[in-house]
Amino acid sequence: MVDSSKNNRLLPGRSTTAPVLRRLPGKARPRDEVLRECEAETAEMRTRIPRALWVFLVPDLTRVFRWRVELDCGCITEVMTRGDSVPPHELEWVEPVHGWGLPVGQMMCWHEDSPPSPYQGIAEWGERRDVRFPSGPVEPPEDVDAQLWSVIRHDEPHTSAFWTVTLTCGHVSETIAPDIDWVPASGPRRTAPERVQQMSAEFERAWLADPELQPERDREHTRRMLSAGWPSPQPEQLCDTCAQARLITTYERTGWLVSPRRKPEKSLSVAPAASQSAVERQLQKAEAAAERLRVELDQFDN
Ligand SMILES: [Zn+2]
Ligand SMILES: [Zn+2]
Structure with missing residues (x-):
């Protein structure tokens, strides 16, 4: 049993009541329509997955259970689970853009009027991935000043290390390392105090000259980073997932994807156990x- 109060803590200011099982307004999509889609998907999987792995990787549609869930943004969506014993709010769903796992009971639902992404601290370091970049073009990109480009442009192809991190909100993100040899145990690199002082004065001047330059949230972040000695990697970063992650508040049992009355041999799904x-x-x-x-x-x- 999952302690849902713990998960609610991860999305501050959100509902703290446990999800309830009840009839939701509206109707589920017709079963045949959903089944046809799932069968097409599993048939496609079988064309690219070696037969010996079907049992592990291709879902057995006779074991798939359908649910409808209401999220705390008010949207109602359909989900499917393996079997019907664990309700959707007790499972870990995936953030579909990067495939990162979400805290138990959360799902993504994008709304343009969502609150801005908050800064969250890095709680845990995960895996590292190296990405090779070609040398930058000689001509600066359209939105970059030529002088700035002459400083930031890479003349040679280079490799950067990206680290997966778990933020204090429980969401996964990625951060770039200051250089390829850097490891989390080394701690962040800091900038020379004289340079930080100089940067502080430059930022304050820029904000005074253009109050619209950065929203207050970003200014506060910049001030925190300056007073921490402008560390790299930064110990906190914007969490875009926070703004679009929702909690499951209500759930409804729709039924099995394949009718239990349908004879197993007629089922198009492969039953590897059989x-x-x-x-x-x-x-x-x-x-x-x-x-x-x-x-x-x-x-x-x-
Ligand atoms: Zn929504
Ligand atoms: Zn977050």
Whole structure:
């Protein structure tokens, strides 16, 4: 059983009541329509996944259960789970853009009027991934000043290291390392105090000259980073997931994807367990026959 109060804590200011099971307004999509889509998807999977792995990777549609869920943004959506024993709010769903796992009971739902992304601290370092970049074009990109481009342009192809991080909100993100040899245990690199002082004065001047330059949230972040010695990587970053992650507040049981009345042999889904047991039965029969022959041979010898 998942402690949903713990998960609600991760989305501050959001509902703290446990999700409820009840009838939701509207109707689920017709089962045949959803089944046809799922069958097309599993058929496509079988064309590219080696047969020996189907049992692990291709879902057995006879075991798929459908639900409808209401999120705390008010949207109602349909989800499917393996079996019907664990309700959707007790599962980890995936953020579909990067495939990162979300905290239990959260799902993504994009709304243009969502609150701005908040800054969140880095709680945990994960995997590293190296990305090779070609050298930058000589001409600056349209929105970059020529002088700035002469400073930031890479003359040679280079590799940067990206680290997966878990933020204090529980969401996964990625951050770039100051250089390829950097590891989290080294701690952030800091900028020389004189340079930080200079940057502080430059930022304050820029904000004074153009109050619209950065929203207050970004200014506060910049001030925190300056007072921390302008560390790299930064110990906090914007969490875009926070702004679009929703909590499941209500759930409704829709039913099995494949009607339980439908005979298993008519089902288009592959039931690997059944074919495996059929092979086992054949093997048992063959072994029994071999045993009978051995007994007959023994009698022959005698
Ligand atoms: Zn929504
Ligand atoms: Zn977040």
